[in-house]
Structures are given as structure tokens and as C-alpha cells.
Amino acid sequence: MKSTRATQEPAWVRYGLLTVGLGFLFFFLGLPLVAVFVEALAQGVPIYLEALKEPETASAIGLTIGIALAVLPFNIAFGVAAAWAIAKFEFKGKSLLITLIDLPFAVSPVVAGLIFILLFGSQGTFGNWLSEHDIKIIFAVPGMILATLFITFPFIARELIPLMQAQGKDEEEAAVSLGASGFQMFWRVTLPNIKWGLLYGVILSNARAMGEFGAVSVVSGHIRGETNTLPLHVEILYNEYNAIGAFAAASILALLALVTLVAKTIVEWRMKQETEMLNTVLAPEKT
């Protein structure tokens, strides 16, 4: 840029801001991201691969994926139902409901874990009943699923509500007036319209589900090979001064984060493209 327009800062300001902003991002984002992989590979690839092959790491990966898969259908069902009710209908107390959906974002993960211990722990409200019936929730997988459900509760609904509000209900009404049943309307009209938004929410909630530490840590009991997810396993290895093992496990999670970012960017791009396509101003028709 050669000339300075009226609405542009002088060059030294621009370069100064670029340096400060990018420098900040480099030290706080770039360096840590690189460090994960460098630390993991610090003693060479073979040792890295060896660390990954450890049976406990493998079982932690399995449990992490298992929990994420278990949580997914609940989150999708809730997200779609809540967004449908909120975006397409008018009712009293709607804004309160929206605030309540956001509530888990305001709760510390540790508190989220604690509340399930208070309900289902050995001294909890349902503790006696559960032990009489030999059902284990706390320090077991069901408790971890509950904590993850709590933590990931708002993600999909938050993506879908504004999207479905923006789309309005014309298309659904058109489908109904053309004779479509509720199921046909949802399957043929609503779902195709929200698929990218839904996918976006799934990506975000999935990243959180796989990476959650605090809430899951509280209810897991840290039983190796049984209730250890990958993030919890990272902690155990790190506290045992097994840096290579910890960073090897961490590198899988970091890779997962990168995949999430790429997927998220692609979906964002698709969504943007769709809205742009819909807003295209067309030349007046000549018939």
C-alpha cells in the first residue's frame, strides 16, 4: 500500500500493531503448539511410538472416544429439540430458557463434577440406593458420561438457535401447506437447512468432550485402564515424570485439536458460502 488513505493508520502504527499482535499470538499460541510435538519427539520417533503403544494409553484413547460417542446422540437430540422450540415458536419464558441453556458455561468444571458426586457418590443423595442395587456411577464410566454431558450441554443448541431463527419458518410452513407430514418436513426441509450448523456444533462439543479434564477428573477416581481418559492419562504420566509418555499422549490430543480447527474452518467456510449464495443480488430479469 503506497498511499495512506484517510481511514488508515500511518505505516509505523500498522507495522507496530502487526508486530505486537502477531508476536503475542506467537508466544501464547504458536510456541506451545510447536512445543507439544517437539517434546513428544524429543528422544526420537521410535521412543515416541513406543510410548503410544503402551496398553494404558491405548485404553485411555478407547475410553475417550467411547465417552465422546456416548454423549453425541444426547447432545444432538437436545440441541435440535431446544432450537426447534426456541427458534420456531413463541412462548413465555423463552429468554429465561436461553439463559438456562448457557448456564453450564458459567459453572466451573470442578463444580460440575462435584454436583454429581453430591447426588450419586457414596455419601450422596442417591448413594445408599445405588450401592444397595450395586450400581456404580461415581468413579465409573456413567459418572464421567454425566459430567461430560453437563459440560457439553450448550454447544449444539447455541449454534442452532441463531441459525434457525435467521432462517425463519417460511420454508417449513411452505412444506406443511404442500401437504408434508411433520416427519417429512423435518427430514426434507429443516435438516438439510441446518446440517452445517449442526455439524459445527457437533465439532465443538466433540472437542470439548474429548478434551475435558476438570469435571471428568473429579468423578473418575483415576482408575488406570478403567476410568482414565486421555487427558487424565496425560496428567498421570506427567506427575510420574514420564515426560515423553505425557507429551506423546498430549500430541494425540493436540493433533485432535488441529483436526478440529481444520474441520471447523471448513464448515465455517461452507456456511459462509451458503449465506453468501442466498444473499446474492441478482440482475433484474429480462423475459
Added chain:
Amino acid sequence: MAAKTHRVLPGFGLALGYTLVYLSILILLPLGGLILKASELGFGQIIDIALGERSLAAFRVTFGASFLAAGINAFFGLIVAWILVRYPFPGKRFVDALVDLPFALPTAVAGITLATLYAGNGWLGQYLEPLGFKVAYTPLGIVVALTFITLPFVVRTLQPVIEDIETEVEEAAASLGASRWQTFVKVIFPAIFPALLTGFALAFARAVGEYGSVIFIAGNLPLISEITPLLIISKLEQYDVLGATALAVVMLGLSFILLLSVNLLQWWTANRHKNSEPLEVAAAKASGVTA
């Protein structure tokens, strides 16, 4: 609305019913349980526990570090958002996507990585410690971890707002003789200030509850670098369920106040420049009349 009113679109009862039941079972009931448990203690005792020496120190560290981290992010986040919207530079899309890394990277990974980077022999620690900045295993480390974790909030709240500023407004200011700095202070900054505040509040709220990344870098010394979520867990591990509950309730209360102020802030941002509409039009709009 009268019961006979039928709705054209199907599924309202089912969708709302499912939403409310699921919300109640998963969120409201457990949170209610927490409050019920805390009520066993009574208000006085909760305050006593919260104001105990160790708890008070933990609150001070948690809120102090969160405030600092949110402040750092407000400052640098504004710059980052500004350059991402306004300046072209190579690799911009990559950098833009990377801003969300803290949302995607598990907190435990962030924790061990930052601890390693800032340790005395780490990439950054080896240069900082001779200068007198001991970061890892000190309260400063907590600030660093929280800065990382909450980095996207300010940037992501500001970006759309900066994009929405009409360049005509800036051109108008320039044509009226304002310098670029005056335009920024008098025209741009007031327009983005509510969003900046919202981003700050969101970052602060998230930082206060953060646990995973902090425990690795904090050193976790009681009274010095112990955060409240960690104190809750240690109380729980010592079977002091009531103590943990008391602290959790206090944190929950403070989080609610934060959430509420964020909501108010967003409502204010959305409404502050709206002219009051004629009553009739507003009523018609509120109920979705288009005729």
C-alpha cells in the same frame, strides 16, 4: 395463549417438553442438589468457610489472576482482532483459525506444555528467570495459563463488531478534520467498547472456573498459588464434602452474577442505539405480525 390455539408447525410440545425435562434432569436438578447440600450448613457457616485463611487466599489468587489474564487479553485481543479485520498479511487465514486453538486444545495439554515452556530450563523460562521473572510454579504461571485458555474470547467478540463499523463513519470523521487517533478514540472505540467489555467478562468468567491447565503450572502452594477449584478438589479428597460444597456454592453464585452481567451487557449492546418504536409496531413485531 388459549389452549385451542393450534400451531401449524408440528412438534412444539414434544420439543419443548424434551428440552425442559432434559434441562431439569441434567442441569437444574444437580445444581439444586448442590444448593440443598449447602443449606445443611447454613449461610453463616458457608461464609465462615469461604472466609477461612486458605479459602480466602485461594479466592484472591483465582480472581486476581483471572482479572489480570482477562485484562491482558482485552489489550492484546483488541490488537489481534484489529489486525485480523483491517490489515492484510500473509498467512492471515491460518492465524485466524489458530486463534481458536485454546478452545480446541484440551486444557491438560495446555497445562503441561506451558509448564514445560516456562520452567527454569524451558524454552522461555531459561531467558525469563535470569531477568527475575519466575513464571512456572508461581502465581505468574497461573496468569499465563489463564491468558492462554481465555485468549479467543476477546478476539472473537470483537471481530464481528469491528467488521461492522462502516468505513463511511471513519471517512466522515476524517473529512471533519479528526486525526486518525482522534477518530479511534472518539468514533471507533466507543463503538467497540461494549463488545470489549463483553469479551473481558466472558474471559474472566471462564478463567475463574478453570482447573486443568492451571494445576500443572501453578505449583499449587496453599496460600500462595492454590486456586479455588483445586481447593474444592482437595477438600473432596479429604472427605470434607461440606467444605467443598460451601466453596462450590460461593463460586456458583459468583459465576451466576458474571453470567447475568454478560447477558445484561449484551442486551445493552443490542439495544442502546435503538429508537423507541411506536407502541403498535413494537407490539406487532413482538408477536410476529407481518401484515
Added chain:
Amino acid sequence: MSIEIRNISKRFGNFVALDNINLDIPTGELVALLGPSGCGKTTLLRIIAGMESADGGEVLFSGAEATHLHARDRNVGFVFQHYALFRHMTVFENVAFGLRVKPRKERPSDAEIKRRVMELLGLVQLDWLADRYPSQLSGGQRQRIALARALAVEPKVLLLDEPFGALDTKVRKELRRWLRRLHDDMHISSVFVTHDQEEALEVADRVVVMNHGKIEQIGSPDEVYSSPASPFVYQFLGNVNVFHSRQQGAYAEVERGEAAEKATAFVRPHDIDITHQPADDGLQATVQHVHPIGPVVRIELLHGSEIVEVELSRERHESLQLAVGQSVWFRPRQMKVFGADALPRSTPEKQAFLF
């Protein structure tokens, strides 16, 4: 299919959208619901379609109760203001939708669906766009696809919400004529909502003028234009020039007999004549501005402190040779007087202002 509307009322909170509406639409008629925004016309259309339910009253289709019939079962074709085309379906699939969602027993075969859809696309002259997506169409094309989609299920009634509102003037005019022809060919009842008086007068068999949730007048385009039933209709109907006359006040206060009732007279600008000679049934005024606009010449007269707008033909203006500042006399050829209660008064025999 005929439509009868009996005592329909609808409120949204405190806002009365429809206040005891009664309306009969005989089979085969093309009816316009005309009124300013917020007058309830779209709400009425949506109640006929079953998209909205009334608080009270009944809707009858061909004499049969239909008030609680679900929109799906009304056999009504609805064309949305913003078309509401299914954005992720091709034009073909959009039009085929209504056929594809029929219960299996009634559903036509794929070949039959293809034949019917292509026939409809031919009818709207857009068969060459079958594979496009709605976002690739122009506004006018979208509108016609929306129509074809609504017609695919062979509705008994066609309802259109502001069918030409979002289009530019030229396309709008073409589509108007086209809709009229289509309606005449299909032999169905059609109702469309519009806020554009020209559109209503040009296209419809009958015009229903609405305001504040009430029907002000029902009549043929000629009736509502030349004998408006209320001051509102008088002010709302007519071309742009009439609008001006309303706003700038071509009215006079009338005293009638001993009662000295206050009333308002409405005169359209083109119903005023100007003379140089004093007339005992006219008023004196000064010429303020002379604007030749296309085929007419618009004159602004100053009468007291009141501006009176007059429209003359070019010939008349040339014969008068008006100049700014000149003092002239003007008198109405035709006027309509309404009392303070907004009810029409018998127009004075002599077409003049009375004092």
C-alpha cells in the same frame, strides 16, 4: 371453491390484528386484500391458509366448516412473500415436493411426477431452469417457481402474500398481467395481499380495502376508486398525485344548513379546474409553482395559507398560460364530503365549496 369468512377476530397481545371480519369470496374470483402495513391483511390470508388460527369466528370452504382444518389438509396453494423456496433443492425438486410427500397410495409414479412438474415449469415458462437452485434465480423467476410449486398440488384456492412486493417495477408489471392470465386459465379462486393500490386496481376482480384490522370497503376496482366509502379509502386509493393532495390538504370545511356540522371534502387534483375569471362557486388563489410532469402539469396554488394541488392536462394548461404569482380562481369538478364521524355525506348538487 368459495371461501366464506365469518366474524374472524385475531389479537397479538394487545394488538388487534383483525376485528370481526366478514368476507365472501365466490368461486373463480381474483380478490385483492389491500391496505397499509399492519392493517391485518396478511394475518387474514394466513388464517384462510390455516397458518394462523383465529381467536374467534369461522372459515368456510365451499360452505363447509374449515376453521380447525390443518393447513396440510386445506388444499390451499400458498405463495409466500419471500417465496420460501427450499434452498437446498433444485427447482424441479421444489415443484415436485408437494407430489413427493403425498401418502404412498396417492403418490404419483416418478414418471408422472416428472411429467407434471415439467408441465408446470412449462406453464411458468421456466422449464429450462429445472436443474438450478433457487439461489441461482432472479427474483421474478423465484416468484414464478413459487407459484408453480403451489399449483403442483392442484389447490382449490391460491393465496399470495405480497406476490410482487420484492420485485422491481418492470418485472412487477409483467408478472401482474401474467398472474391475471394464469388465474383466468386455472378457474380457481385467488386471493392476494398487497399494499400497492395500482396493483390491486389493475389485477383484481374485487378489492377489499382494510385498515386497522377492519374492512373499510369491498367493491370492484372502479367502485372503490370512484366512490370511496370512507376518508381512509379516499386517501389510500389513487395514484401518487392523490396522495399528494391528501397530504397537502385539498380540502375545505363545509357548513351545512343551521347545524353547521363540521365536515371534510376530498378533491382529487385532477378534479379541479382553474379559470382566470372570477366564479361564484370558486375560490381565489395565487399560482405558486408550475411543474410540467410528463403528460400533465402540476400546479401549486396558495389559498390563504393553504396549498392546493391541481393537475391539468397539457392542453388545458397551454390554453390558460399560467404564470407564477398570477391570481386565479379554482373550483372542483367533483368532490366527496365526509362528516366528522367519517361517514359520507350526500355530495352537494353543485360541485363547489360551500361556505
